[in-house]
Amino acid sequence: MDTRDVIQQVQAAKIRLVRFLYCDNGGIIRGKATHARKLGNRIHEGIGQTLAMQAFTGVETLASVEGMGPVGEFRLLPDPATFVVLPYVPNTASMLCDMVRLDGEAWEACPRSFLKRMLARLAEHHIRAEVGVEHEFYLARDVEGQYVPADYSACYSSVGMDEQAMVVDSILAALEAQGFAVELFHPELGPAQQELSLTHVDALRAADQVLRVRETVRGVSRLFQLYASFAPKPFLDQGGNGAHIHLSLWGMTGHARARQNLFYDEHRPGSLSQMGLYFIGGVLRHLHALVAITCASPNSYRRLLPHFWSSAYGAYGFDNREGAIRVPSLFKGREQDSSNLELKCADHSGNPYLSIGALIAAGLDGIINKIEPGDAQVIDPGNYSDEERAQLGIRRLPLSLNEALDALEQDQVLLDALGPLLATSYIAVKREEALFFADKSPEEEALQHFYKY
Known part of the structure:
Protein backbone atom coordinates (compact mmCIF):
# COMPACT_ATOMS: atom_id res chain seq x y z
CA MET A 1 0.00 0.00 0.00
CA ASP A 2 1.35 3.44 -0.90
CA THR A 3 0.42 6.98 0.17
CA ARG A 4 -2.26 7.35 -2.50
CA ASP A 5 -3.95 4.10 -1.39
CA VAL A 6 -3.92 5.25 2.23
CA ILE A 7 -5.54 8.58 1.44
CA GLN A 8 -8.18 6.90 -0.71
CA GLN A 9 -9.05 4.49 2.10
CA VAL A 10 -9.22 7.32 4.62
CA GLN A 11 -11.64 9.20 2.41
CA ALA A 12 -13.76 6.12 1.63
CA ALA A 13 -14.07 5.14 5.29
CA LYS A 14 -14.73 8.72 6.42
CA ILE A 15 -11.80 8.60 8.82
CA ARG A 16 -11.35 11.63 11.07
CA LEU A 17 -8.16 10.75 12.98
CA VAL A 18 -5.11 8.68 12.00
CA ARG A 19 -2.93 7.50 14.85
CA PHE A 20 0.86 7.47 14.35
CA LEU A 21 1.93 4.72 16.78
CA TYR A 22 5.23 3.33 18.04
CA CYS A 23 6.51 1.18 20.90
CA ASP A 24 9.01 2.81 23.25
CA ASN A 25 11.88 1.50 25.36
CA GLY A 26 9.45 0.87 28.21
CA GLY A 27 7.36 -1.44 26.03
CA ILE A 28 4.47 1.04 26.04
CA ILE A 29 2.60 1.74 22.81
CA ARG A 30 2.45 5.50 22.36
CA GLY A 31 1.77 7.98 19.57
CA LYS A 32 0.00 11.04 18.28
CA ALA A 33 -2.93 11.42 15.90
CA THR A 34 -3.32 13.68 12.88
CA HIS A 35 -6.61 14.90 11.51
CA ALA A 36 -7.35 13.24 8.18
CA ARG A 37 -7.30 16.52 6.28
CA LYS A 38 -3.60 16.94 7.14
CA LEU A 39 -2.67 13.33 6.44
CA GLY A 40 -1.22 13.98 2.98
CA ASN A 41 1.43 16.23 4.48
CA ARG A 42 1.98 14.23 7.65
CA ILE A 43 2.76 11.00 5.81
CA HIS A 44 5.78 12.69 4.24
CA GLU A 45 6.71 15.10 7.03
CA GLY A 46 5.99 12.92 10.03
CA ILE A 47 4.85 14.22 13.40
CA GLY A 48 7.27 15.89 15.79
CA GLN A 49 8.16 14.21 19.06
CA THR A 50 10.64 15.24 21.73
CA LEU A 51 13.87 13.24 21.91
CA ALA A 52 13.08 12.68 25.58
CA MET A 53 10.39 10.13 24.72
CA GLN A 54 12.98 7.39 24.29
CA ALA A 55 14.11 8.11 27.85
CA PHE A 56 10.52 7.98 29.13
CA THR A 57 9.83 4.98 31.34
CA GLY A 58 6.85 2.71 31.76
CA VAL A 59 6.23 4.37 35.13
CA GLU A 60 5.97 7.86 33.57
CA THR A 61 9.33 9.15 34.74
CA LEU A 62 12.22 10.44 32.67
CA ALA A 63 15.46 8.47 32.85
CA SER A 64 18.71 10.41 32.70
CA VAL A 65 20.10 9.98 29.17
CA GLU A 66 22.47 12.51 27.63
CA GLY A 67 20.77 14.28 24.70
CA MET A 68 17.28 13.08 25.65
CA GLY A 69 15.97 16.08 27.53
CA PRO A 70 13.74 19.04 26.68
CA VAL A 71 15.79 20.11 23.65
CA GLY A 72 15.54 18.45 20.25
CA GLU A 73 13.04 16.48 18.18
CA PHE A 74 12.66 13.40 16.07
CA ARG A 75 9.83 12.65 13.66
CA LEU A 76 7.29 9.82 13.77
CA LEU A 77 7.31 8.74 10.12
CA PRO A 78 4.53 6.27 9.30
CA ASP A 79 4.90 3.16 7.18
CA PRO A 80 1.96 3.22 4.72
CA ALA A 81 2.09 -0.60 4.49
CA THR A 82 0.90 -0.73 8.12
CA PHE A 83 -2.26 1.33 7.57
CA VAL A 84 -5.44 -0.14 9.05
CA VAL A 85 -8.89 1.17 9.87
CA LEU A 86 -9.51 0.47 13.56
CA PRO A 87 -12.80 -1.44 13.93
CA TYR A 88 -13.13 -0.88 17.68
CA VAL A 89 -13.10 2.95 17.80
CA PRO A 90 -15.12 5.39 15.66
CA ASN A 91 -13.72 7.08 12.55
CA THR A 92 -10.12 6.22 13.37
CA ALA A 93 -7.24 4.53 11.57
CA SER A 94 -3.61 4.02 12.45
CA MET A 95 -0.15 3.42 11.06
CA LEU A 96 3.04 2.24 12.74
CA CYS A 97 6.04 4.50 12.64
CA ASP A 98 9.79 4.67 12.39
CA MET A 99 11.66 7.32 14.35
CA VAL A 100 13.69 9.52 12.02
CA ARG A 101 16.03 12.43 12.57
CA LEU A 102 15.25 15.86 11.14
CA ASP A 103 17.47 15.04 8.16
CA GLY A 104 15.20 12.08 7.35
CA GLU A 105 17.66 9.36 8.35
CA ALA A 106 16.76 6.65 10.84
CA TRP A 107 17.29 7.79 14.42
CA GLU A 108 19.77 5.54 16.19
CA ALA A 109 17.38 5.12 19.14
CA CYS A 110 14.53 3.75 16.99
CA PRO A 111 13.57 0.16 17.91
CA ARG A 112 11.84 -0.54 14.59
CA SER A 113 14.92 0.62 12.69
CA PHE A 114 17.03 -1.67 14.91
CA LEU A 115 15.01 -4.69 13.75
CA LYS A 116 15.42 -3.56 10.16
Whole structure:
Protein backbone atom coordinates (compact mmCIF):
# COMPACT_ATOMS: atom_id res chain seq x y z
CA MET A 1 0.00 0.00 0.00
CA ASP A 2 1.35 3.44 -0.90
CA THR A 3 0.42 6.98 0.17
CA ARG A 4 -2.26 7.35 -2.50
CA ASP A 5 -3.95 4.10 -1.39
CA VAL A 6 -3.92 5.25 2.23
CA ILE A 7 -5.54 8.58 1.44
CA GLN A 8 -8.18 6.90 -0.71
CA GLN A 9 -9.05 4.49 2.10
CA VAL A 10 -9.22 7.32 4.62
CA GLN A 11 -11.64 9.20 2.41
CA ALA A 12 -13.76 6.12 1.63
CA ALA A 13 -14.07 5.14 5.29
CA LYS A 14 -14.73 8.72 6.42
CA ILE A 15 -11.80 8.60 8.82
CA ARG A 16 -11.35 11.63 11.07
CA LEU A 17 -8.16 10.75 12.98
CA VAL A 18 -5.11 8.68 12.00
CA ARG A 19 -2.93 7.50 14.85
CA PHE A 20 0.86 7.47 14.35
CA LEU A 21 1.93 4.72 16.78
CA TYR A 22 5.23 3.33 18.04
CA CYS A 23 6.51 1.18 20.90
CA ASP A 24 9.01 2.81 23.25
CA ASN A 25 11.88 1.50 25.36
CA GLY A 26 9.45 0.87 28.21
CA GLY A 27 7.36 -1.44 26.03
CA ILE A 28 4.47 1.04 26.04
CA ILE A 29 2.60 1.74 22.81
CA ARG A 30 2.45 5.50 22.36
CA GLY A 31 1.77 7.98 19.57
CA LYS A 32 0.00 11.04 18.28
CA ALA A 33 -2.93 11.42 15.90
CA THR A 34 -3.32 13.68 12.88
CA HIS A 35 -6.61 14.90 11.51
CA ALA A 36 -7.35 13.24 8.18
CA ARG A 37 -7.30 16.52 6.28
CA LYS A 38 -3.60 16.94 7.14
CA LEU A 39 -2.67 13.33 6.44
CA GLY A 40 -1.22 13.98 2.98
CA ASN A 41 1.43 16.23 4.48
CA ARG A 42 1.98 14.23 7.65
CA ILE A 43 2.76 11.00 5.81
CA HIS A 44 5.78 12.69 4.24
CA GLU A 45 6.71 15.10 7.03
CA GLY A 46 5.99 12.92 10.03
CA ILE A 47 4.85 14.22 13.40
CA GLY A 48 7.27 15.89 15.79
CA GLN A 49 8.16 14.21 19.06
CA THR A 50 10.64 15.24 21.73
CA LEU A 51 13.87 13.24 21.91
CA ALA A 52 13.08 12.68 25.58
CA MET A 53 10.39 10.13 24.72
CA GLN A 54 12.98 7.39 24.29
CA ALA A 55 14.11 8.11 27.85
CA PHE A 56 10.52 7.98 29.13
CA THR A 57 9.83 4.98 31.34
CA GLY A 58 6.85 2.71 31.76
CA VAL A 59 6.23 4.37 35.13
CA GLU A 60 5.97 7.86 33.57
CA THR A 61 9.33 9.15 34.74
CA LEU A 62 12.22 10.44 32.67
CA ALA A 63 15.46 8.47 32.85
CA SER A 64 18.71 10.41 32.70
CA VAL A 65 20.10 9.98 29.17
CA GLU A 66 22.47 12.51 27.63
CA GLY A 67 20.77 14.28 24.70
CA MET A 68 17.28 13.08 25.65
CA GLY A 69 15.97 16.08 27.53
CA PRO A 70 13.74 19.04 26.68
CA VAL A 71 15.79 20.11 23.65
CA GLY A 72 15.54 18.45 20.25
CA GLU A 73 13.04 16.48 18.18
CA PHE A 74 12.66 13.40 16.07
CA ARG A 75 9.83 12.65 13.66
CA LEU A 76 7.29 9.82 13.77
CA LEU A 77 7.31 8.74 10.12
CA PRO A 78 4.53 6.27 9.30
CA ASP A 79 4.90 3.16 7.18
CA PRO A 80 1.96 3.22 4.72
CA ALA A 81 2.09 -0.60 4.49
CA THR A 82 0.90 -0.73 8.12
CA PHE A 83 -2.26 1.33 7.57
CA VAL A 84 -5.44 -0.14 9.05
CA VAL A 85 -8.89 1.17 9.87
CA LEU A 86 -9.51 0.47 13.56
CA PRO A 87 -12.80 -1.44 13.93
CA TYR A 88 -13.13 -0.88 17.68
CA VAL A 89 -13.10 2.95 17.80
CA PRO A 90 -15.12 5.39 15.66
CA ASN A 91 -13.72 7.08 12.55
CA THR A 92 -10.12 6.22 13.37
CA ALA A 93 -7.24 4.53 11.57
CA SER A 94 -3.61 4.02 12.45
CA MET A 95 -0.15 3.42 11.06
CA LEU A 96 3.04 2.24 12.74
CA CYS A 97 6.04 4.50 12.64
CA ASP A 98 9.79 4.67 12.39
CA MET A 99 11.66 7.32 14.35
CA VAL A 100 13.69 9.52 12.02
CA ARG A 101 16.03 12.43 12.57
CA LEU A 102 15.25 15.86 11.14
CA ASP A 103 17.47 15.04 8.16
CA GLY A 104 15.20 12.08 7.35
CA GLU A 105 17.66 9.36 8.35
CA ALA A 106 16.76 6.65 10.84
CA TRP A 107 17.29 7.79 14.42
CA GLU A 108 19.77 5.54 16.19
CA ALA A 109 17.38 5.12 19.14
CA CYS A 110 14.53 3.75 16.99
CA PRO A 111 13.57 0.16 17.91
CA ARG A 112 11.84 -0.54 14.59
CA SER A 113 14.92 0.62 12.69
CA PHE A 114 17.03 -1.67 14.91
CA LEU A 115 15.01 -4.69 13.75
CA LYS A 116 15.42 -3.56 10.16
CA ARG A 117 19.19 -3.46 10.69
CA MET A 118 19.21 -7.00 12.05
CA LEU A 119 17.16 -8.21 9.08
CA ALA A 120 19.64 -6.50 6.78
CA ARG A 121 22.43 -8.44 8.52
CA LEU A 122 20.58 -11.67 7.79
CA ALA A 123 20.12 -10.61 4.18
CA GLU A 124 23.89 -10.23 3.83
CA HIS A 125 24.00 -14.01 4.40
CA HIS A 126 21.09 -14.57 1.97
CA ILE A 127 18.76 -15.36 4.87
CA ARG A 128 15.36 -14.00 5.82
CA ALA A 129 13.42 -14.55 9.04
CA GLU A 130 9.79 -15.50 9.59
CA VAL A 131 8.16 -15.14 12.99
CA GLY A 132 4.94 -16.13 14.70
CA VAL A 133 4.07 -15.07 18.25
CA GLU A 134 1.86 -16.78 20.81
CA HIS A 135 -0.01 -14.05 22.69
CA GLU A 136 -1.26 -14.79 26.20
CA PHE A 137 -3.49 -12.40 28.12
CA TYR A 138 -6.11 -12.26 30.85
CA LEU A 139 -9.63 -10.86 30.64
CA ALA A 140 -10.71 -9.15 33.82
CA ARG A 141 -13.32 -6.89 35.39
CA ASP A 142 -12.82 -3.95 37.71
CA VAL A 143 -14.65 -4.73 40.95
CA GLU A 144 -14.38 -1.93 43.50
CA GLY A 145 -10.96 -0.91 42.25
CA GLN A 146 -9.58 -4.44 42.02
CA TYR A 147 -9.04 -6.50 38.87
CA VAL A 148 -10.70 -9.92 39.06
CA PRO A 149 -10.75 -12.61 36.36
CA ALA A 150 -13.74 -12.44 34.03
CA ASP A 151 -14.40 -16.17 34.61
CA TYR A 152 -12.94 -19.13 36.48
CA SER A 153 -12.83 -21.74 33.74
CA ALA A 154 -10.21 -24.46 33.46
CA CYS A 155 -7.31 -24.71 31.01
CA TYR A 156 -8.43 -25.54 27.45
CA SER A 157 -11.97 -26.08 28.73
CA SER A 158 -14.99 -25.74 26.49
CA VAL A 159 -16.65 -23.88 29.36
CA GLY A 160 -13.96 -21.22 29.01
CA MET A 161 -14.62 -21.05 25.28
CA ASP A 162 -18.31 -20.47 25.96
CA GLU A 163 -17.75 -17.95 28.75
CA GLN A 164 -15.85 -15.54 26.50
CA ALA A 165 -17.29 -16.55 23.12
CA MET A 166 -18.76 -13.13 22.36
CA VAL A 167 -15.67 -11.09 23.12
CA VAL A 168 -13.36 -13.64 21.48
CA ASP A 169 -15.43 -13.64 18.30
CA SER A 170 -15.36 -9.85 18.23
CA ILE A 171 -11.57 -9.86 18.73
CA LEU A 172 -11.12 -12.31 15.87
CA ALA A 173 -13.42 -10.31 13.61
CA ALA A 174 -11.48 -7.13 14.39
CA LEU A 175 -8.15 -8.81 13.64
CA GLU A 176 -9.46 -10.29 10.40
CA ALA A 177 -10.83 -6.89 9.37
CA GLN A 178 -7.24 -5.63 9.65
CA GLY A 179 -5.96 -8.41 7.41
CA PHE A 180 -4.44 -10.74 10.01
CA ALA A 181 -4.58 -14.53 9.66
CA VAL A 182 -5.48 -16.16 12.98
CA GLU A 183 -4.19 -19.68 13.62
CA LEU A 184 -5.39 -20.67 17.10
CA PHE A 185 -7.38 -19.31 20.03
CA HIS A 186 -8.07 -21.15 23.30
CA PRO A 187 -8.47 -20.69 27.06
CA GLU A 188 -5.14 -21.01 28.86
CA LEU A 189 -4.04 -22.17 32.31
CA GLY A 190 -5.27 -19.24 34.41
CA PRO A 191 -8.88 -18.16 35.02
CA ALA A 192 -10.08 -16.13 32.00
CA GLN A 193 -6.61 -16.41 30.48
CA GLN A 194 -6.58 -16.63 26.70
CA GLU A 195 -4.01 -17.52 24.05
CA LEU A 196 -4.01 -16.27 20.47
CA SER A 197 -1.64 -17.25 17.66
CA LEU A 198 -1.28 -15.67 14.24
CA THR A 199 0.22 -17.21 11.10
CA HIS A 200 3.99 -16.72 10.82
CA VAL A 201 5.02 -13.85 8.54
CA ASP A 202 8.19 -11.93 7.80
CA ALA A 203 9.86 -10.70 10.99
CA LEU A 204 9.15 -6.96 10.64
CA ARG A 205 5.49 -7.55 9.91
CA ALA A 206 5.32 -9.99 12.84
CA ALA A 207 6.66 -7.33 15.22
CA ASP A 208 4.12 -4.86 13.83
CA GLN A 209 1.39 -7.43 14.45
CA VAL A 210 2.38 -7.76 18.11
CA LEU A 211 1.43 -4.12 18.60
CA ARG A 212 -1.76 -4.60 16.60
CA VAL A 213 -2.81 -7.59 18.68
CA ARG A 214 -2.29 -5.74 21.94
CA GLU A 215 -4.19 -2.69 20.69
CA THR A 216 -7.04 -4.72 19.20
CA VAL A 217 -7.55 -7.10 22.11
CA ARG A 218 -7.59 -4.27 24.62
CA GLY A 219 -9.79 -2.06 22.44
CA VAL A 220 -12.40 -4.74 21.75
CA SER A 221 -12.41 -5.90 25.37
CA ARG A 222 -13.27 -2.40 26.54
CA LEU A 223 -16.44 -2.57 24.43
CA PHE A 224 -17.50 -5.47 26.67
CA GLN A 225 -16.57 -3.61 29.88
CA LEU A 226 -13.56 -5.91 30.24
CA TYR A 227 -9.88 -5.20 30.72
CA ALA A 228 -7.35 -7.26 28.81
CA SER A 229 -3.91 -7.50 30.39
CA PHE A 230 -0.79 -8.81 28.66
CA ALA A 231 1.34 -8.15 31.79
CA PRO A 232 3.78 -11.00 32.49
CA LYS A 233 2.29 -11.85 35.91
CA PRO A 234 -0.94 -9.89 36.43
CA PHE A 235 -2.23 -12.33 39.07
CA LEU A 236 0.54 -13.45 41.38
CA ASP A 237 -1.12 -16.77 42.24
CA GLN A 238 -1.85 -17.75 38.63
CA GLY A 239 0.05 -18.61 35.46
CA GLY A 240 1.90 -15.83 33.70
CA ASN A 241 1.46 -14.33 30.25
CA GLY A 242 4.09 -15.09 27.66
CA ALA A 243 4.71 -13.79 24.16
CA HIS A 244 6.50 -16.88 22.88
CA ILE A 245 8.52 -16.14 19.75
CA HIS A 246 8.54 -18.82 17.04
CA LEU A 247 11.29 -18.10 14.52
CA SER A 248 12.50 -19.79 11.36
CA LEU A 249 15.20 -18.80 8.88
CA TRP A 250 14.73 -19.12 5.16
CA GLY A 251 17.13 -19.03 2.23
CA MET A 252 16.94 -19.17 -1.54
CA THR A 253 18.94 -21.92 -3.22
CA GLY A 254 19.41 -23.37 -6.70
CA HIS A 255 18.60 -22.01 -10.10
CA ALA A 256 14.87 -22.12 -9.37
CA ARG A 257 15.37 -19.96 -6.26
CA ALA A 258 13.35 -22.51 -4.29
CA ARG A 259 12.07 -21.55 -0.85
CA GLN A 260 14.09 -23.44 1.77
CA ASN A 261 13.72 -23.58 5.55
CA LEU A 262 17.29 -23.45 6.84
CA PHE A 263 16.32 -25.01 10.18
CA TYR A 264 15.03 -28.18 8.50
CA ASP A 265 17.15 -31.23 7.72
CA GLU A 266 15.23 -34.49 7.49
CA HIS A 267 18.44 -36.51 7.91
CA ARG A 268 19.31 -35.14 11.36
CA PRO A 269 17.82 -35.88 14.81
CA GLY A 270 14.52 -34.10 15.18
CA SER A 271 14.96 -32.85 11.60
CA LEU A 272 16.87 -29.88 13.05
CA SER A 273 19.68 -28.64 10.81
CA GLN A 274 23.21 -27.81 11.91
CA MET A 275 22.40 -24.15 11.30
CA GLY A 276 19.48 -24.49 13.68
CA LEU A 277 21.79 -25.93 16.33
CA TYR A 278 24.26 -23.09 15.87
CA PHE A 279 21.41 -20.58 16.18
CA ILE A 280 20.38 -22.21 19.48
CA GLY A 281 24.01 -22.12 20.61
CA GLY A 282 24.18 -18.38 20.01
CA VAL A 283 20.92 -17.73 21.83
CA LEU A 284 21.96 -19.80 24.84
CA ARG A 285 25.33 -18.03 25.02
CA HIS A 286 23.64 -14.62 25.13
CA LEU A 287 20.47 -15.66 26.95
CA HIS A 288 21.13 -13.94 30.28
CA ALA A 289 21.56 -10.63 28.45
CA LEU A 290 18.79 -11.35 25.97
CA VAL A 291 16.10 -11.70 28.65
CA ALA A 292 16.81 -8.11 29.73
CA ILE A 293 15.12 -7.29 26.41
CA THR A 294 12.57 -10.10 25.96
CA CYS A 295 11.49 -10.12 29.63
CA ALA A 296 11.71 -6.41 30.13
CA SER A 297 9.89 -5.58 33.36
CA PRO A 298 10.30 -6.29 37.07
CA ASN A 299 7.05 -8.23 36.82
CA SER A 300 8.59 -10.56 34.21
CA TYR A 301 10.76 -12.30 36.77
CA ARG A 302 7.77 -13.43 38.80
CA ARG A 303 6.81 -15.46 35.72
CA LEU A 304 10.19 -17.14 35.06
CA LEU A 305 9.90 -19.80 37.75
CA PRO A 306 10.88 -23.49 37.70
CA HIS A 307 8.09 -25.96 36.92
CA PHE A 308 5.74 -23.24 35.62
CA TRP A 309 6.26 -24.08 31.91
CA SER A 310 7.62 -20.61 31.28
CA SER A 311 11.33 -21.57 31.26
CA ALA A 312 13.66 -20.81 34.13
CA TYR A 313 16.88 -22.36 32.83
CA GLY A 314 19.19 -21.85 29.87
CA ALA A 315 18.48 -25.15 28.16
CA TYR A 316 16.82 -26.44 25.02
CA GLY A 317 15.01 -29.61 24.03
CA PHE A 318 12.67 -31.21 21.54
CA ASP A 319 9.13 -30.43 22.68
CA ASN A 320 10.54 -29.58 26.11
CA ARG A 321 8.32 -26.80 27.41
CA GLU A 322 10.51 -26.13 30.44
CA GLY A 323 13.51 -25.22 28.31
CA ALA A 324 14.18 -21.64 27.30
CA ILE A 325 14.19 -22.87 23.70
CA ARG A 326 11.79 -25.52 22.50
CA VAL A 327 12.27 -27.31 19.19
CA PRO A 328 8.65 -28.08 18.23
CA SER A 329 7.75 -31.36 16.60
CA LEU A 330 6.87 -31.09 12.91
CA PHE A 331 3.48 -31.49 11.29
CA LYS A 332 3.02 -34.40 8.92
CA GLY A 333 2.88 -33.32 5.30
CA ARG A 334 4.37 -29.89 5.91
CA GLU A 335 7.53 -30.78 7.76
CA GLN A 336 9.73 -28.12 6.18
CA ASP A 337 7.17 -25.36 6.54
CA SER A 338 6.55 -26.09 10.23
CA SER A 339 10.20 -26.31 11.34
CA ASN A 340 10.98 -23.50 13.79
CA LEU A 341 12.47 -22.65 17.19
CA GLU A 342 10.39 -21.27 20.08
CA LEU A 343 11.83 -18.82 22.61
CA LYS A 344 9.67 -19.20 25.71
CA CYS A 345 11.32 -16.58 27.93
CA ALA A 346 9.64 -13.63 26.24
CA ASP A 347 6.62 -11.55 27.23
CA HIS A 348 4.69 -8.46 26.20
CA SER A 349 6.59 -6.05 28.45
CA GLY A 350 9.36 -6.33 25.88
CA ASN A 351 9.35 -4.10 22.82
CA PRO A 352 8.78 -6.64 19.98
CA TYR A 353 11.18 -4.90 17.60
CA LEU A 354 13.93 -5.09 20.22
CA SER A 355 13.03 -8.65 21.26
CA ILE A 356 12.99 -10.13 17.77
CA GLY A 357 16.00 -8.09 16.66
CA ALA A 358 18.08 -9.11 19.68
CA LEU A 359 17.06 -12.75 19.24
CA ILE A 360 18.29 -12.59 15.65
CA ALA A 361 21.55 -10.92 16.71
CA ALA A 362 22.22 -13.66 19.29
CA GLY A 363 21.34 -16.49 16.92
CA LEU A 364 23.34 -15.03 14.05
CA ASP A 365 26.39 -14.86 16.32
CA GLY A 366 25.91 -18.58 16.88
CA ILE A 367 25.73 -19.26 13.14
CA ILE A 368 28.76 -17.14 12.26
CA ASN A 369 30.93 -18.52 15.07
CA LYS A 370 29.57 -22.08 14.92
CA ILE A 371 28.53 -22.15 18.58
CA GLU A 372 27.36 -25.61 19.63
CA PRO A 373 24.48 -25.67 22.11
CA GLY A 374 25.35 -28.93 23.84
CA ASP A 375 22.89 -31.75 24.32
CA ALA A 376 19.15 -31.36 24.09
CA GLN A 377 17.45 -31.91 27.44
CA VAL A 378 14.86 -34.68 27.62
CA ILE A 379 13.58 -33.83 31.12
CA ASP A 380 12.55 -30.68 32.96
CA PRO A 381 15.89 -28.95 33.76
CA GLY A 382 14.43 -28.03 37.13
CA ASN A 383 14.44 -31.73 38.08
CA TYR A 384 18.23 -31.89 38.02
CA SER A 385 20.20 -31.14 41.15
CA ASP A 386 22.32 -28.00 41.23
CA GLU A 387 25.41 -30.16 40.76
CA GLU A 388 23.92 -31.93 37.74
CA ARG A 389 22.93 -28.63 36.12
CA ALA A 390 26.45 -27.29 36.69
CA GLN A 391 27.95 -30.35 35.02
CA LEU A 392 25.59 -29.91 32.05
CA GLY A 393 26.29 -26.17 31.79
CA ILE A 394 22.64 -25.29 32.48
CA ARG A 395 22.32 -21.95 34.24
CA ARG A 396 19.33 -20.44 36.02
CA LEU A 397 17.97 -17.43 34.19
CA PRO A 398 18.32 -14.04 35.94
CA LEU A 399 16.15 -13.66 39.02
CA SER A 400 15.47 -9.96 38.48
CA LEU A 401 15.46 -7.28 35.81
CA ASN A 402 18.55 -5.71 37.37
CA GLU A 403 20.44 -9.01 37.16
CA ALA A 404 19.51 -9.33 33.49
CA LEU A 405 20.58 -5.74 32.82
CA ASP A 406 23.93 -6.49 34.46
CA ALA A 407 24.38 -9.29 31.92
CA LEU A 408 23.33 -7.04 29.04
CA GLU A 409 25.89 -4.42 30.03
CA GLN A 410 28.58 -7.11 29.73
CA ASP A 411 27.38 -8.60 26.42
CA GLN A 412 29.31 -6.86 23.68
CA VAL A 413 27.55 -8.70 20.85
CA LEU A 414 24.12 -7.40 21.86
CA LEU A 415 25.44 -3.96 22.79
CA ASP A 416 27.10 -3.62 19.38
CA ALA A 417 23.90 -4.79 17.67
CA LEU A 418 21.78 -2.23 19.51
CA GLY A 419 24.29 0.58 18.99
CA PRO A 420 25.42 3.07 21.68
CA LEU A 421 22.38 5.36 21.78
CA LEU A 422 19.71 2.66 21.78
CA ALA A 423 21.62 0.52 24.28
CA THR A 424 22.28 3.46 26.62
CA SER A 425 18.71 4.76 26.56
CA TYR A 426 17.19 1.30 26.90
CA ILE A 427 19.31 0.32 29.89
CA ALA A 428 18.69 3.69 31.56
CA VAL A 429 14.93 3.33 31.17
CA LYS A 430 14.95 -0.20 32.56
CA ARG A 431 17.20 0.70 35.50
CA GLU A 432 14.76 3.48 36.37
CA GLU A 433 11.81 1.09 36.24
CA ALA A 434 13.61 -1.46 38.41
CA LEU A 435 14.43 1.27 40.95
CA PHE A 436 10.83 2.48 41.02
CA PHE A 437 9.53 -0.97 42.01
CA ALA A 438 12.39 -1.82 44.39
CA ASP A 439 10.41 -0.73 47.45
CA LYS A 440 6.96 -1.71 46.17
CA SER A 441 5.11 -4.80 47.31
CA PRO A 442 4.54 -7.65 44.82
CA GLU A 443 0.84 -6.80 44.82
CA GLU A 444 1.47 -3.15 43.97
CA GLU A 445 3.92 -4.15 41.26
CA ALA A 446 1.40 -6.54 39.69
CA LEU A 447 -1.37 -3.93 39.87
CA GLN A 448 0.71 -1.26 38.13
CA HIS A 449 1.80 -3.65 35.39
CA PHE A 450 -1.73 -4.93 34.87
CA TYR A 451 -3.09 -1.83 33.19
CA LYS A 452 0.06 -0.74 31.34
CA TYR A 453 0.36 -3.93 29.34
